[in-house]
Amino acid sequence: MMFGVNHIGHFLLTNLLLDRLKECEPSRVVSLSSVAHNFGTINFDCLNTHKALGLGTSFMEVLQIYSDSKLCNVLFTHELAKRLQGTKVTCYCLHPGAINSELARNTNSVMQMVLKPLTAFFFKDTIQGSQTTLHCAVQEGIELLNGRYFSNCTVREVYAKAKDDAAAKKLWELSERLSGLA
Template structure:
């Protein structure tokens, strides 16, 4: 299995990148409604494009990928970024008319410590790309800040933003049936249903 499991037995990448955010948002929903207008911003990634949700694997193993190879862990990361977009999409539907809006964002590829646990060779190979093409944290925060603060974007609730602009997503990230099924499984894994 992917390295580590949460205390609830979920795959670590799935638990941290999706289920934890799902539960936290659920726990805050009533307060967000009381304080409306309010916004929920889910940090996704353009890596969602390489993601896929294998519901049979999720149901059987409580994780998105069952291998611990570097490539499978990267794919699991991509899968969770797709989960973030689908979660935002379904959440927006449920919150219509409440004054709470939500957005998913790709902040860009940012110079962070994300690669600190990568194999040494992967660190060496990615260092030149990081230096040349990655954003600093200040630049990487701009799309998140845009979605948190920009007036007039409320009609775009549920949409995906990149470089402070709404972007179209691929078919799997727009699939309402997949979003609903992910929501139901997430509720069950969180003990909410």
């Protein structure tokens, strides 16, 4: 489910809108990722067999799957930028920061008590957390940074695995099949 929500849904929506984005150029595609992508891996065997990035329900297994899905966001942006060369449609992905939101509202009360002081003091509020997204959506002059990853409104370098051309292409082709585009 996490792979579907965090990657396949965005992949499909973006591809369904691409013709319109090209008609209305200049246009931008902004994908939310996370710094957690640094800890992600993509197990293509598991994806092909189970249509899932990983299996498991423990906290650590779910955190790993989340990180894997966020790596998919970065690879998607990398591949999309290559495919959009020669158009005036650009794309960016970003880490919005750790945001004090209602994401943990369904966790148990002990976890909520532990998280509340941490999020209140160390996380961004939702307005602060939206700034990098807005920057990538409307900032003039960043078109040359097409396909890049941002954090705190600044372009950041990513590990080699997040700009691996072969993995990005393989993920794209698999995503086309899984989303019904191929």
